[in-house]
Amino acid sequence: MAVRWIAPQFGGPLVLVETDVPPPGPGEVTIDVRAAGVNPADYKHLDAARGPDRPLPLPIGFEVAGVLSAVGPGTPDAPDAPDAPDAPVGSVGDEVVAFRISGGYASQVTVPAKDVFGKPAALDFPAAANLLLAGTTAAETLHVTGVAAGETILVHGASGAVGVSVLQQARLLGATVIGTASPHNFQLLRDFGAVPVAHGPGLEDRVAAAAPQGIDAVIDTVGTDDAIASAHAMPSGRSVTIVASEASMAAGIPAIGGNQPASAAFRDGVRARLLSLAAAGQLVVPVARTFPLTEALAALDLVRTGHPGGKVALIP
Numbered sequence: 001m002a003v004r005w006i007a008p009q010f011g012g013p014l015v016l017v018e019t020d021v022p023p024p025g026p027g028e029v030t031i032d033v034r035a036a037g038v039n040p041a042d043y044k045h046l047d048a049a050r051g052p053d054r055p056l057p058l059p060i061g062f063e064v065a066g067v068l069s070a071v072g073p074g075t076p077d078a079p080d081a082p083d084a085p086d087a088p089v090g091s092v093g094d095e096v097v098a099f100r101i102s103g104g105y106a107s108q109v110t111v112p113a114k115d116v117f118g119k120p121a122a123l124d125f126p127a128a129a130n131l132l133l134a135g136t137t138a139a140e141t142l143h144v145t146g147v148a149a150g151e152t153i154l155v156h157g158a159s160g161a162v163g164v165s166v167l168q169q170a171r172l173l174g175a176t177v178i179g180t181a182s183p184h185n186f187q188l189l190r191d192f193g194a195v196p197v198a199h200g201p202g203l204e205d206r207v208a209a210a211a212p213q214g215i216d217a218v219i220d221t222v223g224t225d226d227a228i229a230s231a232h233a234m235p236s237g238r239s240v241t242i243v244a245s246e247a248s249m250a251a252g253i254p255a256i257g258g259n260q261p262a263s264a265a266f267r268d269g270v271r272a273r274l275l276s277l278a279a280a281g282q283l284v285v286p287v288a289r290t291f292p293l294t295e296a297l298a299a300l301d302l303v304r305t306g307h308p309g310g311k312v313a314l315i316p
């Protein structure tokens with residue numbers, strides 16, 4: 001018998017229930033979860049406004065890492081493990097990551113094989129379980145703003161999960177990053193090659209001092225007033241937010257989200273590349289803390305603070 005967290009109604013509360021995991025059908029696999037990634041999206045998706053027609057109870061958790069325990073009949077092999085091409089995944093016992101799935105806060109899940117990939121050996125299970133939601137979002141922010149080599153960009157929330165992935169991917173593109181963060185996270189930004197500035201009053205002056213040559217694009221992962229103001233100052237196509245709000249909409253700043261078809265298609269298409277980067281040691285996932293799966297509510301509380309200090313994972 002497996003266990004999983006569900007929300008019997010919109011808004012929660014979440015409850016941990018015992019569950020029978022269905023055996024995998026054609027095109028499906030079953031994963032013994034070793035770590036479930038915890039994202040702000042997990043609690044936001046409990047909001048009825050995100051889709052009042054969704055069936056209840058709501059499953060929770062969009063990404064996991066684990067070990068294949070069953071493969072459905074006729075299921076084609078998932079893509080080769082990027083760092084071990086001679087050891088194709090798709091066989092029982094293979095280490096895998098799965099994204100974007102539904103109901104990852106569980107000890108076992110049956111999911112579509114098309115969303116399952118070989119786990120990069122360079123990442124442990126908690127890091128691997130947190131690579132793709134933030135990583136694909138970060139990749140899309142750089143894509144839609146057209147960031148190119150030699151440019152200087154401003155990233156709001158650079159110490160966050162999405163922010164840290166943006167820093168690494170922007171560096172690979174050859175861009176310079178000015179990133180906002182709390183001072184205790186400045187060294188983290190420097191470690192990823194970015195120039196840190198504190199968020200809060202006076203931000204505009206600090207950014208001007210850090211980038212006298214000017215800013216070519218703005219990526220907002222926090223949605224604060226100063227983030228919106230700096231994004232608003234950019235020419236068309238050179239700013240984006242991942243935290244849509246009335247203020248960002250009023251300012252005309254494009255917002256992207258995984259529930260938008262164009263975003264979903266882009267993000268699905270970039271998963272394998274991000275796994276390859278991780279396998280090559282070029283994309284890492286700082287993990288702040290792990291919790292037992294039974295303590296999912298405490299894990300979510302930490303993420304809700306807005307300052308988790310790195311990624312959070314649940315361990316069944």
Ligand SMILES: NC(=O)c1ccc[n+]([C@@H]2O[C@H](COP(=O)([O-])OP(=O)(O)OC[C@H]3O[C@@H](n4cnc5c(N)ncnc54)[C@H](OP(=O)(O)O)[C@@H]3O)[C@@H](O)[C@H]2O)c1
Pocket residue numbers: 039040041044133134137156157158159160161162163180181182183185199200221222224241242243256257258303306307308309310
């Ligand atoms: N649209 C999408 O597709 C999409 C995808 C992923 C995430 N998101 C959303 O994007 C946001 C960030 O996600 P995440 O996973 O990166 O979150 P996270 O790991 O919790 O990081 C949040 C970051 O925000 C920073 N922050 C908090 N208050 C701030 C302020 N007043 N000014 C500037 N920065 C501040 C924190 O930096 P310090 O601790 O250094 O202050 C922290 O590093 C969440 O709202 C999430 O729901 C949207």
